[in-house]
Amino acid sequence: MMWDTFIEQTNVFAVLTAGGAYFLLGALWYSVLFGNAWSRGLEEHGVDIDEPTGKEAAVKLLITFLGNFFAAFAMSYLVYWTGSYRFASGLALGLVSGLCFSAVGIGISYAWEGKPLKLFLIDSSYHVIGITLTGIILSVWK
Numbered sequence: 001m002m003w004d005t006f007i008e009q010t011n012v013f014a015v016l017t018a019g020g021a022y023f024l025l026g027a028l029w030y031s032v033l034f035g036n037a038w039s040r041g042l043e044e045h046g047v048d049i050d051e052p053t054g055k056e057a058a059v060k061l062l063i064t065f066l067g068n069f070f071a072a073f074a075m076s077y078l079v080y081w082t083g084s085y086r087f088a089s090g091l092a093l094g095l096v097s098g099l100c101f102s103a104v105g106i107g108i109s110y111a112w113e114g115k116p117l118k119l120f121l122i123d124s125s126y127h128v129i130g131i132t133l134t135g136i137i138l139s140v141w142k
Helices: 001-011 012-033 035-044 054-084 087-113 117-140
Strands: none
Touching: 001 054, 012 035, 012 117, 035 087, 035 117, 054 087, 054 117, 087 117
């Protein structure tokens, strides 16, 4: 019953916008803001980054956008479930979700993979900020 009500009340444009904002943040994050530091960090860890072909790039971008969209959709459910409809509550919900799910999950994986702290900070902060951004957008957009 709660799921049906949620689906009926879901603002698809808000979810698409939140997912799109998360996607655009990633485009800026891994190019202009931290692209060089991220690439160097991966190379220092022994990961070679080959320039993807047009088709490979399109597939990677599609997978990224779908992931951002599904994260925004899940956040919209959390917003609905918690009744978070103000900026401050969206900020808190996003920060808690980003830190406790994204950053913790990435941190566990990086600990086992032996990746450097610099990569953890770049990758996890992107997701924490992206999830927080979706929480804010979905909380204030009715």
